[in-house]
Amino acid sequence: MSLPTDPDQPILRVPGIGALVWMSLCGFAGYALLLPTAPLWAIHGGADEAGAGLVNAVLMAATVAFQTTVPWALRRLGWRSTLVAGVLLLGLPSLALVLTDQLGWILAASAVRGAGFAVVTVCGATAIAELVGAARRGRAIGVYGLAVAAPQVFLTPSAAWVAESVDFRVVFVVGALPALAVPFAVALGNRLDLLTAGHADAVAPHVHDGAPAGRARMLLPLVLPSLVLLAVTTPGGALLTFAPQLGYGALVAMVGLLGLTLAAALSRWLVGGLADRFGPSRFVPPLLLLCAAALVLCGWSITGSGPGAAWLVVGMTLVGVSYGSLQNLTLVTAFAAVPDRERSVASAVWNIGFDTGTGLGSLVVGFIAAGTSFTVGLATTAALCVVVAAVASLSARTAARRAVQ
Known part of the structure; x- marks a missing residue:
């Protein structure tokens, strides 16, 4: 249960939001720096392409696995202890990478970092719902989204260059930045422990005693927002992974990725006010x-008869608009679909959908491209977006008819 706040108070002035923003900036800075660099470090140590690919695969697998345990940790340990553990687990293993470039060591560090990343992602999204009332939640998620996206926009494209041109160890030392977020984690944790005092189950999953039907009823409202998120993060993950392989070289890939990530960051922020004013559901089908x-x-721009590199950049930027906007809208929808006591469950399910879609984009589009082409792979993800748009539109019309009745 969130404490009431002044509806005219700027989002950044809401108690706890400042600490959340700084914790997220530090946490995602470490994530963004190591995302391209840790696999390169494995290759430096003699690993092949498959071994390098395992580095981020292990990171995301550990993230998804531990995201399911975060609601339990919040219930048992409280916000402060859980958040402090999360930022330390995400940051400190980066320093361990300085010691060796052997694949096994890198994979172990990735698994530990995944556990910390699970805490930071689930708790960050849940904290927004605890700190800000539903009427302004879209704008608050937009501010949080900027804190999450900014490090990825500015650090991910440059991390590999710094590692190879200066020194990998510089990146790894700076990659420990999440560990410096402990004071922000403590401040945020204290605020949230105060808000949830007296109702210990406010952050815990609520399931009727031993009844699978109760669990199904709790998760059912989260299916549609998770499906929408999966539909947009699958192509997003594919473009983030394969942009350098789309045929136009490193410069075009960098510009395209900059367009995608900047558009995602700005749209995730700007769409929040629209979601608060008009509701999120009407925007979902058009964005898909x-x-x-x-x-x-x-896909057309990378064919022999396509319009060329400039249109690839335009296309990636437009994907970024949907990618960022739908992250905000699906999270608003997920929080609105469950009781307050299940916010952490909604956050965990949303984050699992996001990370699963990102992983599937790399895996599925890569598999399709290996057998046919990237154009076919991207067209397949486009078809997925159309199908889910139809499902979302039908669901919105059904809900509207029920409201009238």
Whole structure:
């Protein structure tokens, strides 16, 4: 249960939001720096392409696995202890990478970092719902989204260059930045422990005693927002992974990724006010269709008869608009779909959907491209967006009819 706040108070002035923003900036800075660098470090140590690919695969697998345990940790340990453990687990293993470039050591560090990343992602999203009332939640998620996206926009494209041109160890030392977020984690944890005092189950999953039907009823409202999120993060993950392999070289890939990540960050922030004013559901189908059209443009631009590199950049930027906006809208929808006591469950399910979609984009599009082409792979993800847009539109019309009745 969130404490009431002044509805005219700027989001950044809400108690706890400042600490959340700084914790997220530090946490995602470490994540963004090591995302491209840790696999390169494995290759430096003699690993092949498959071994390097395992580095981030282990990171995401550990993240998804531990995200399911975060609601339990919040219930048993409280916010402060859970958050402090999360930022330390995410940051300190980066320093361990300085010791060796052997694959086994890197994979172990990735698994530990995944556990910390699970805490930071689930708790960050849940904290927004605890700190800010539903009427302004879209704008608050937008501010949080900027804190999450900014490090990825500015650090991910440059991390590999710094590692190879200066020294890998510089990146690894700076990659420990999440560990410096302990004071922010403590401040945020104290605020949230105060808010949830007296109702210990406020952050715990609520399931009727031993009844599978109770669990199903709790999770059912989260299916549609998770499906929408999966539909947009699958192509997003594919473009983030394969942009350098789309045929136009490193410079075009860098510009395209900059367009995608900047558009995602800005749209995730700006769409929050629209979601608060008009509700999120009306924007979902058009944004999915925009994503599908942009993916078709990307696929067409990399064919021999396509319009060229500039249109690939345009297409990736338009994908970024949908990618960022739908992250905000699906999280708003997920929180609105469950009782207050299940916010951490909604956050965990949302984050699992995000990370699963990102992983599937790399895996599925890569598999399709190996057998056919990247154009076919991107067209497949576009088709997925169209199908889910139809499902979301039908669901919205059904809900509207029920409201009238």
